[in-house]
Amino acid sequence: MLRSFAILLFFVTLAAGQTLTISGDVATPLTLKAEDLASMPRQTVTIPDADGTKVEYEGVELREILKRAGAETGQKLRGKALSTYVLAKAKDGYEVVFTLGEIDQSFGNASILVADKRDGKPLFGYQGPLRLVCPNDKAGARSVRMLETLEVVRLQK
Amino acid sequence: MRFWLLILCCFSLCAAEPEYNWNLPKGFPKPKVPPDNPMTAAKVELGRYLFYDTRLSINGQSSCATCHKQELAFTDGKPVGVGTTGEKHSRGAMSLVNVAYSEVLTWSNPGLKTLEEQALTPMFGEHPVELGLKRDGGVEKMLKSDAPYQAMFANTFPGEADPFTITNVTRAIASFERSIISGHSPYDRYHYYREDDAVSESAKRGEIVYFSTNVHCFRCHGGFNFSGGGEDGAFHNTGLYNPYPEPNVGIFEYTKRPEDRGKFKAPTLRNIAVTAPYMHDGSIETLDKVLDHYAAGGRAKDNPQKDPLIGGFELTADERHDLIEFLRSLTDEAVLHDPRFSNPW
Numbered sequence: 001m002l003r004s005f006a007i008l009l010f011f012v013t014l015a016a017g018q019t020l021t022i023s024g025d026v027a028t029p030l031t032l033k034a035e036d037l038a039s040m041p042r043q044t045v046t047i048p049d050a051d052g053t054k055v056e057y058e059g060v061e062l063r064e065i066l067k068r069a070g071a072e073t074g075q076k077l078r079g080k081a082l083s084t085y086v087l088a089k090a091k092d093g094y095e096v097v098f099t100l101g102e103i104d105q106s107f108g109n110a111s112i113l114v115a116d117k118r119d120g121k122p123l124f125g126y127q128g129p130l131r132l133v134c135p136n137d138k139a140g141a142r143s144v145r146m147l148e149t150l151e152v153v154r155l156q157k
Numbered sequence: 158m159r160f161w162l163l164i165l166c167c168f169s170l171c172a173a174e175p176e177y178n179w180n181l182p183k184g185f186p187k188p189k190v191p192p193d194n195p196m197t198a199a200k201v202e203l204g205r206y207l208f209y210d211t212r213l214s215i216n217g218q219s220s221c222a223t224c225h226k227q228e229l230a231f232t233d234g235k236p237v238g239v240g241t242t243g244e245k246h247s248r249g250a251m252s253l254v255n256v257a258y259s260e261v262l263t264w265s266n267p268g269l270k271t272l273e274e275q276a277l278t279p280m281f282g283e284h285p286v287e288l289g290l291k292r293d294g295g296v297e298k299m300l301k302s303d304a305p306y307q308a309m310f311a312n313t314f315p316g317e318a319d320p321f322t323i324t325n326v327t328r329a330i331a332s333f334e335r336s337i338i339s340g341h342s343p344y345d346r347y348h349y350y351r352e353d354d355a356v357s358e359s360a361k362r363g364e365i366v367y368f369s370t371n372v373h374c375f376r377c378h379g380g381f382n383f384s385g386g387g388e389d390g391a392f393h394n395t396g397l398y399n400p401y402p403e404p405n406v407g408i409f410e411y412t413k414r415p416e417d418r419g420k421f422k423a424p425t426l427r428n429i430a431v432t433a434p435y436m437h438d439g440s441i442e443t444l445d446k447v448l449d450h451y452a453a454g455g456r457a458k459d460n461p462q463k464d465p466l467i468g469g470f471e472l473t474a475d476e477r478h479d480l481i482e483f484l485r486s487l488t489d490e491a492v493l494h495d496p497r498f499s500n501p502w
Contacts, residue, residue: 049184050186050380050381051181051184051185052186052187092368092369092371093370093371094370121351126365126367126368
């Protein structure tokens with residue numbers, strides 16, 4: 001009952017205007033709502049917390065979201081397309097960059113998650129409702145909290 | 158021969174002190190402890206008696222607890238510490254809550270890393286006098302002649318012919334100090350235990366301000382303990398003075414590097430609402446004024462060694478209120494009244 005309420009609360013929160021926007025040099029700019037993310041292929045990542053306990057984040061892989069927006073992937077990610085980066089922006093103005101190359105399975109293959117749940121519960125407070133989880137990063141500074149926008153920028157047209 | 162070895166091993170296992178139960182809150186890692194001073198329940202309890210014992214001062218007037226009062230998160234509410242003979246310290250008493258997680262100790266000594274070593278300064282230091290003890294055997298003599306201590310030292314340090322040593326005193330006090338863990342504030346209940354009503358909506362908004370790129374308090378007061386991290390990241394010049402007056406020159410006192418002038422430790426913000434006045438010299442009375450200081454980019458904003466992180470920011474009245482509410486949510490009433498940390502005498 002409580003779990004259902006928490007999930008409902010999450011959807012209400014996102015439905016209240018907090019969405020994930022994918023914009024820039026993509027074929028299909030997107031604005032994803034909670035239900036959109038819920039219907040996409042879901043992944044989990046388990047990483048150690050400060051006390052050594054395992055924390056499980058759940059969400060959608062960043063490359064899956066970019067692929068849906070029409071960003072170049074796989075065989076198409078070559079030549080000038082490799083000059084493309086993704087600017088991840090948070091609600092408070094914080095910004096970090098990933099390249100398409102480091103995310104793509106043919107190159108860096110970094111599995112980065114756009115997470116909406118932690119240990120089965122919706123992200124809340126300064127973490128949510130969406131955040132990035134970068135398990136391959138040694139430092140946590142690119143695991144953007146309060147994620148709002150993914151802007152794709154291609155340097156060489 | 159093997160039989161006797163087996164018997165010896167069994168005896169050793171039976172006699173071994175059970176592993177210390179930290180009873181850590183969610184989200185808290187196990188603290189590091191010096192290998193030569195493992196935590197034991199007996200040592201922690203002995204340390205508590207010593208911590209509160211006014212006989213551990215030259216005139217019987219003060220104990221560790223005089224400057225580290227439990228109800229004030231083990232601070233004393235004064236701008237600077239006052240020793241047992243009335244001599245003033247140049248800096249304020251730091252909180253001992255969660256001190257087990259501090260990689261470096263005191264406001265400005267990057268080389269001081271163990272509580273055992275630190276305890277010697279208030280006990281025997283002369284500049285200034287804190288407890289004013291002398292290394293003349295008087296402390297050991299008092300301990301040996303006291304019936305409760307006779308039993309506790311024998312129980313805590315079994316097998317030692319003469320356990321009544323200053324080294325053992327500092328080991329016990331350090332163990333007690335490490336046991337003072339605070340992790341049940343409303344913030345912890347909200348975040349780690351998911352009690353959504355544990356903090357106010359204002360505090361929830363304040364948390365976002367705290368972690369925002371604009372205000373970024375978390376860059377110096379980060380992690381689960383809301384404190385400076387590591388030896389390198391612990392000390393900052395926040396632009397309080399230009400120049401910083403002697404003797405409070407920060408870690409420059411030890412490193413002699415000009416860029417270290419005015420660098421003081423970023424303390425934990427847990428229980429910060431009960432540890433006024435603030436900063437190393439207690440020169441700011443309230444949390445509201447601390448925010449004024451940081452919002453202005455420091456009251457001596459032209460200090461050339463000022464940390465670039467102290468760049469100033471703007472807050473609306475609501476954001477300021479929310480941020481202070483968030484800071485108040487870090488107060489753990491349990492640790493302020495836990496009988497395990499109270500005066501046993």
